[in-house]
Amino acid sequence: MATLKTKLTCKDGPDYPFVRGFHLSLSCSYPGKYAQDWRRTVVLRTFMNGIATTFIFFCRNFCSVLNGAPSATKSAKSTMLGRQWMKSLKLMSSKLPRVIDGTTSLREGDIAVSAGRRSKVCFARSCLWSKSVDGHVYLAYRLSHEYSEMETKLIKKGMENIEKGTCVRFVPWTHQRDYIDVQPKSGCWSYLGARGGRQTVSLQSPHCLQVGVISHEFMHALGFVHEQSRFDRDNYVTIMWPNIWRDRLRNFEKFRTDSLDLPYDYGSIMHFGMYAYSQSGEPTIIPKNRKDIKLGQASTLSHIDKMKINKLYKCGGKDDY
Structure with a gap:
């Protein structure tokens, strides 16, 4: 099993050590000041059997969570961000069409x-x-x-x-x-x-x-x-x-x-x-x-x-x- 380390980078915010298990680089920006312009570029690199694989997807809430909890401990931030990242991974990695129900x-x-x-x-x-x-x-x-x-x-x-x-x-x-x-x-x-x-x-x-x-x-x-x-x-x-x-x-x-x-x-x-x-x-x-x-x-x-x-x-x- 590969040895992995992590790092979280957020615009206008500090860097934090993150959950072990992969290398995660996260960039946050809000250049257009509009909801659909929230840009959360996550690059996840894993090394399995010597092969590097990169996944890129877009997630929300990292900057707001990070900057909205200044009194939280580093560990608490890491745990909270980890849960947010896993949730966003499941939602944003899907390539299926957005369907509300069978008719909409x-x-x-x-x-x-x-x-x-x-x-x-x-x-x-x-x-x-x-x-x-x-x-x-x-x-x-x-x-x-x-x-x-x-x-x-x-x-x-x-x-x-x-x-x-x-x-x-x-x-x-x-x-x-x-x-x-x-x-x-x-x-x-x-x-x-x-x-x-x-x-x-x-x-x-x-x-x-x-x-x-x-x-x-x-x-x-x-x-x-x-x-x-x-x-x-x-x-x-x-x-x-x-x-x-x-x-x-x-x-x-x-x-x-x-x-x-x-x-x-x-x-x-x-x-x-x-x-x-x-x-x-x-x-x-x-x-x-x-x-x-x-x-x-x-x-x-x-x-x-x-x-x-x-x-x-x-x-x-x-x-x-």
């Missing part, structure tokens, strides 16, 4: 699509939520009882991000026929636009409970696709196809959606980050003629994001809200 799958990483229903039709009026006579769009929601008080506050903060400067209002579900059922299922995902009746938004704890991620998924529920899916995106960004995981190439398809006559928004909360679905740690999306610009962000809606909501739902100007 995920497109572009977080858009739920039912069999027999096209996923890119929600700029049609039939996909929009009803508008009230007072000019607001009221989205009824129900939160799972599995969320803690703190998690509930985070989800509501994500809703407030959308409400500010728009005509959208989130209201607790009482008896409404159409409503959003927020559940801590597997992963972060939403259906696109209003489907009628109860529809799920999945916000798994703890990975999805970041305010920007929450707002992003509710934007899908309102009917918005990813910004880089725009039919004119090639005028603004270059997709680096060789750097993308082969089974995730479809996440970068273009669709003829309505741009609402608004400019391409590099800083949209709906834009993939520069390293989204990278198989090599190299960029998968590069801005054209804008080398200094960042793609996507994970804090709040951009000004153009809010303009899109108000234009799609034919709301008044920003001063009305």
Whole structure:
């Protein structure tokens, strides 16, 4: 049996000895400030019978766990990181298509699509939520009882991000026929636009409970696709196809959606980050003629994001809200 040693390296954090049994090098970065741009490049080298084998996959939570527990002992950190790594290994090493159930799958990483229903039709009026006579769009929601008080506050903060400067209002579900059922299922995902009746938004704890991620998924529920899916995106960004995981190439398809006559928004909360679905740690999306610009962000809606909501739902100007 080979003699192995380990080392954990995290950006902006110290190096820690890790669990014995393999050599592990871990690099963490968050260059695009967007959920799908969390880049966790893990290189695992094992030496069996003199043959070196390298595995590369992408994991989450290492930096947040490491930096979020400054008072923990080195041993406790190692144990916790070890469990996180093993869990991420099982999840991220799978190359199977993302399937929620027998009739629903995920497109572009977080858009739920039912069999027999096209996923890119929600700029049609039939996909929009009803508008009230007072000019607001009221989205009824129900939160799972599995969320803690703190998690509930985070989800509501994500809703407030959308409400500010728009005509959208989130209201607790009482008896409404159409409503959003927020559940801590597997992963972060939403259906696109209003489907009628109860529809799920999945916000798994703890990975999805970041305010920007929450707002992003509710934007899908309102009917918005990813910004880089725009039919004119090639005028603004270059997709680096060789750097993308082969089974995730479809996440970068273009669709003829309505741009609402608004400019391409590099800083949209709906834009993939520069390293989204990278198989090599190299960029998968590069801005054209804008080398200094960042793609996507994970804090709040951009000004153009809010303009899109108000234009799609034919709301008044920003001063009305």
